[in-house]
Amino acid sequence: MTAMVIPLLIASAAVWGLYKKVDIFSAMTSGARNGLGVALRLLPVLVVLLTAISMLRASGFLDDLTGWLQPALSRLGIPAEVAPLMILRPFSGSGALALGGELFTRHGPDSLVGRTAAIVLGASETTFYVIGIYLPAAGVKRARYILPAALTGDFAAFVTAAWLAKVMW
Helix, strand or coil: HHHHHHHHHHHHHHHHHHHHHHHHHHHHHHHHHHHHHHHHHHHHHHHHHHHHHHHHHHHHHHHHHHHHHHHHHHHHHHCCCHHHHHHCCCCCCCHHHHHHHHHHHHHHCCHHHHHHHHHHHHCCHHHHHHHHHHHHHHHHCHHHHHHHHHHHHEEEEEHHHHHHHHHHC
16 A cells, blocks of 8 residues: 555646646646756755865864863763764764764664764754755745754754663663
């Protein structure tokens, strides 16, 4: 049954379009044209974000920042090994997944570091990516409070992840 959901949705949309006497082919090509326009507007932002993340990792800045943050993280109960993941996660989902994979390989998925990393990956958001990609695409102009609210949510997710990893296992 689940294999038929998508074809049924498409067929239902086509039947509804015929019933409403809509030119289905024109509507589809118009939608594709609009989608390509959005993709072209998003491409420069993606290139800049991915380049910046690669530069931060390659330069060693993330490692230095981890060292500076380690005293505060230890007071919050967050393993220092997870700090680079917490720094990278608001910028890049794929970079954070790769870093999480490295943490799993190095420390094991059942370790405190591995469990904390898994919860961080599942509970936090790629804040800067979302703000850089989706807000312009949605035409949001006044986003004054979005970044502080989103980063506060990420911080809460990081602290809660460390707490849950300790309490639950």
